Amino acid sequence: MSEHENEKHASNVLVDSEGSSHGQESTQAPYWSPEQEKRLLLLIDFQSGNAMTDNFMKEVGITQFEYNVGNQLMYLGIVLFEIPSNLVLYKVGPAIWIGFQIVAWGMDMVHTLQRGSFLGFDFQRICECGYIPAGLYTMTRFYKKDEISKRFAVFFLGNMVANAGAGLLAFGILRMRGIANLSGWQWLFLYWQLTVTQQLEGMLTIVIAVLFITLFPRSTSNPVSLAGLRLFTEEEAHIITQRVLLDDPTKKHAHTHVSREELKAVFTNWKLIAxxxxxxxxxxxxxxxxxxxxxxxxxxxxKAVEANAMNSIGYWILIPVTLFWGWAADKWGKCGPMVMFGTFISFVFLIAQRCIAETDKVTAKYAIITVVYAFSFNWHPINGSWMALNAKSAGERSITMAILIMAANASGIVGGQIFQASDAPNYKVGWSVSVALSCIGFVSSVVANVQYWKLNRLNKKKGNTGFVYHP
Incomplete structure (x- = not known):
């Protein structure tokens, strides 16, 4: 850097994300150029991409009872251990904790091949359950407020692609009916049963873990991977850290752990209820x-074979819809309205699906359920970024992300029994329950918007220039 740049560098130093001080805090303009910041942002995006292994196949080949119990243990582990997982993340850092979780998941995939190990390893997923909240929180440390929503949206694409691809995979395999005198469902069953398939998936996950450990930086201020690879120069590391802290000083790690005060603040934060x-x-x-x-x-x-492929179309549409939702939330700086609008669209089309459930309008039914898929959870990543932006400290933000994913997994338990065989084929009760639950979600999103609007108005009226809630 030139002498003039060095002087500006010294005057703009903040406390870094790990809490170590390099000088006095300042709110002056950054010394680096927009071109430098844009180039570093692309590099950060590349590094974050290595952590996006968000979906893995489940083990099959067991009785329905065993499978259900295994899933119950998995959900139980997730709900119970999301918060402890992010406490560990905050303490040891994403490079160690996320890397460990991906390795553990890969080992699970390789070794979960027998009936007895299914239940045991599913409960051992408590070691891996924090991957998503860990990934979300880690991204908040690398990106500014107007960069988060679109990245959260991209992060969830792994799940969407897996859901969309599963239908096409089933469509292809089920068409093998008659080969070797086996029916289509038997070929599908055999595919999931193949030990080599299970092992390949597990080994691929472990390879991804190695790449993550090799490439992912320990932190913004210490951009060296666990393998010793330095990803950014000292000046670049400084820019990455300071650009985020200048944008949002609450992202500073004031402690090496989440404090009791921060835990209390989260668990008494009534605003999270909505x-x-x-x-x-x-x-x-x-x-x-x-x-x-x-x-x-x-x-x-x-036809059953065609239904699998047709069912996946809505999920494929969901991908660009979610990306747009994330882009729009960052572009307009309004997470709340995007969440509210997304839940409203889903609510409206679920009502439409219920209204024609007892009719013979087959094409209309299929068209509407496709749109229901297309707007099923495009708002979910934005809700996460909204919660992150309104956290008042780094520790609170870490626990808040865990609570978000706890709620998401709990929804799988709540909604898992909506459609019953006794209600087939029109599923009048099932669609009615879906409408009621969707109504609760939409109304809650309205409440969330109103509460922040009123709080900001109240603070402004009192002349409080402190924390401003993100709309």
């Missing part, structure tokens, strides 16, 4: 569709 209820209501309303969607489409009169 976010949790939005997640529980709106996600529970569509949770069963992941399992029953193909059967519902088939009940409209389509």
């Amino acid at each position: 976010h949790v209820m939005t997640t529980l209501g709106s996600l529970s309303a569509i949770a069963s569709l992941a399992s029953f969607g193909p059967s519902i489409v088939a009940s409209y009169g389509y």
Whole structure:
């Protein structure tokens, strides 16, 4: 740097994200150029991409009872251990904790091959359950306020692609009916049973873990991976850290751990209730569709094989819709309205689906359920970024992300039994329950918007120039 740049560098030093001081805090303009910042942002995006292994196949080949118990243990582990996981993340850092979780998941995939190990390893997923909240929180440390929503949206694409791809995969395999005198469902069953398939998936996950450990930086201020690879120069590391702290000083790590005060602040934060209820209501309303969607489409009169492919179309549409939602939330700086609008669209089309459930309008039924998929959880990543932006400290933000994913997984338990065989084929009760849950989610999103609007107005009226809630 030139002498003039060095002087500006010295005058703009903040406390870094790890809490170590390099000088006096300042609110002056950054000394680096927009071109430097844009180039570093692209590099950060590349590094973050290595952490986006958000979806893995489940073990099959066991009785329904064993499978259900295994899933119950998995959900129990997730709900109970999300917060402890992010406490560990805050203490040891993302490079160590996320890297460990990906390795553990890969080992699970390689070794979960027998009935006895299914239940044990599913409960051992408590070691891996914090991957998503860990990933979300880590991104908040690398990006500014107007860069978070679109990155959160991209982060969830792994889940969407997996849901969309599963239907196409089933469509292809089920067409093998008659080969070797086996039916289509037997070929699908054998595919998931193949030890080599399970091991390949597990080994691929471990390879991803190695790449993550090799490439992902320990922190913004110490951009050296666990493998010793330095990803940014000292000046670049300084820019990455300071650009985030200048944008949002609450992202400073004032402690090496989440303090008791921060834990108390989260658990007494009544404003999170609306976010949790939005997640529980709106996600529970569509949770069963992941399992029953193909059967519902088939009940409209389509062939079972075709129903799997047709069911995936909505998920493919969901991908660009979610990306747009994230881009728009960052562009306009309004997470709340985007969440509210997303839950409203889902609510409206669930009402439409219920209204024609007892009719013979097959094409209309399929068109509407496709739109329901397309707007099923495009708002969910934005709700997460909204919660993160309104956290008042780094520790609070870490625990808040864990609560978000706890609510998301709890919705799978709440909505898992909506569609019952006794209610087939029209599922009048099932669609009615979905509408009711979606209504709860939409109303909660409205409450969330109103509460921040009123709080900001109240603070402004009192002349309080402190924390401003993100709309």
